[in-house]
Amino acid sequence: MHRKLARLAVILVVFSMVLGMAGSVVRAQDKIKVGLSFSDFATERWKNEEILMRKLLEDKGYEVLSQEANHDVKLQNDQIDNMVSQGVAALIIVAEDGDAVSTAVNSAADAGVLVLAYDRLIKSPNIAAYLSFNNVEVGRQQALGVLTALDIDGGEWTADNPVKLVKLGGSPTDNNAILFRKGQDEVLQPYVDSGVIEVVADQWVDNWDAVNALKIMENILTAQGNEIDAVVASNDGTALGALQALKAQELAGVVPISGQDATADGCNSIVKGELTVSILKDIRNLSPLAVDLIDQLLKGEDIPDLQEYTMAELTNDDTQEGSVMAYFLPVVQVNADNVYDLVVASGFQSYDDVYRDIPEDERPPRPALPTAEATEAAS
Template identity: 35%
Template sequence: MSENTYAAKELGGATRRQVLGGAAAALLAAMVGFKAVYAQDKTLKVGLIMPNYDQLRWRNADQAFFEKEAALLGIEVLAQSSEANEALQASQVENMLTQGIDILVLTPVNANAAAGLVRKATAAGVPVINYNFLIDQADVVCFLGRDAVEMGEKIAQAAVEAHPTGNYIIAAGEESTSVARETRQGYINVLQPFLDKGDIKLVSDQFNKNWSTDTARAQVENALTKNNNDVAVVLCGNDGTAYGAIQALQAQGLGGKVWVNGIDAEPRAQELITEGLMALSNFTAFDQMGVEAAKAAVAVGSGQPIASNAVVNNGAKDIPWIKILNFNVSKDNLEQSAKDYPWWFAAKS
């Protein structure tokens, strides 16, 4: 498995994102606007806040690999989950600041409202590394995440190759997150020419709060009813929304007959791919993401350049973007993916 996700590319609708040109996008030496926040003889204390533990990735992948790399680098980690609760996350940030953290690595529950948390941290002299969901209008030092527009385009391209005509549903994720909005934008980028020609009709298109399996199931149920079960493709925001879509399809005897994708390639999604109920699930190298976040924390803490491969504008400024690998996983490459990422995949041959 090899894929150069860092190639310079102009993405339709992705005006806020820019990948660096050059040979496979040479590393950007992006000096952050903070002096060294800790002495060389002092252990760096980093607060790590995950949005929830409901999705397997947060505890089993992102946090696990961050903590593993942090141990190698001699970083002290205070890790918490916000249980998808904005008020709890705000309280956790305040609590970590009182505990004297040097750096905050924040995955926002609500990226649209998290700029206030960033202001609170920076006012206390604590720089913030923005993880996974881009925080609008925030003075963060860098962003780590996949290119969600590109990811959506990869998924939608596979869908239209399989079904260039027919009724489509988009069961997107949590609207307050950049990943959900930009994944949907990637879908639309690919679908638009087909929509314009009338080859594809978008019969249902909505975001699902908190990435809810239940609301995604209800959305697909309603769309099936209104269209007499005439649906070719359901483009989903993540594996959780895909589970709901598949439940709705199975109830109508359409399991495996309608093209459905997931995102994150959770173990259950891998089983559904093997069973033929899910066409593919896009996987992000969460191990790389956790490791790079720990390295970025050390760089920020010591006043060194952050090694990034792109730039993203969050509405306030251009910031270094550590862009993470993503690729589609289907029956064709599930076994190879298990070999490449054995800590996550449990492929069945």
């Protein structure tokens, strides 16, 4: 009798273990999949944001699939199609080409997949939402930073002695580049109309590539006999490429030039007196918002912060039809006067990266670490 009871007990234990294992398999299979699609990882920020979004999504219980397209439009479309075939319920996409990717996005939407356009607009009304920064304001602040450095209203610059200005746009396939230009022109055009600014060159930089920007600026300097007074460049990468050409002609730090993203290299250039202004878009806020937004969309929750915008106003193109729901974060200008407080003390970039190659006696005090970080550093 005792043996039968013991045998029964063993059977029950094994049975309960099997049920538990089966339950674990079911729970694993029940995990909702979210896909991450990035245009490239060559741009400094994208890999950092991929790592952060992956962690935040996994912390919420999602299974994450992630792909990087290496600036290949067709590859990105294929990767998106593949993730849809693997059963993703949602996609967060950094588009290489906001037009071309709409093909895969429309197919994904037809399959019931929710698509969030992350920091680059996808030109399809079928996206669930668009999350970015105020990109027109980015352009305004770039132009204002350069004009302030020129003292544009100080009396030196007139129709008889106009500013010879270069515009370096971003990648022509990135809708953000169009919006940056819109903001830049809102500030610059009145001076162009009055003759105080003469635009001597206007170029777009494929893939936001610094090497392309270097070559373009070298050609412009040659064509203009080095007679350049200012450059409005649309991000730090293109600005730093252009600065190499300016430096070769001993014009770095003489010719005001703008950037964007407050990258470590960009901020280092600011403290060296070369790059005039960058624009801080605090991506530490963007990735968590994207994850929360996808989570809310998948749960069917109301999201009052989203507002409706027409595709025409988002693209600065009246031929575009439809509308999308969007949310935009604020931006702020970074220059030599505030780079320490806005970028270093806030922890956006490290002290050592920003003040690289700056003599110790010319650096500001190292900011105090938060208590937890200080304890870890001391151990």
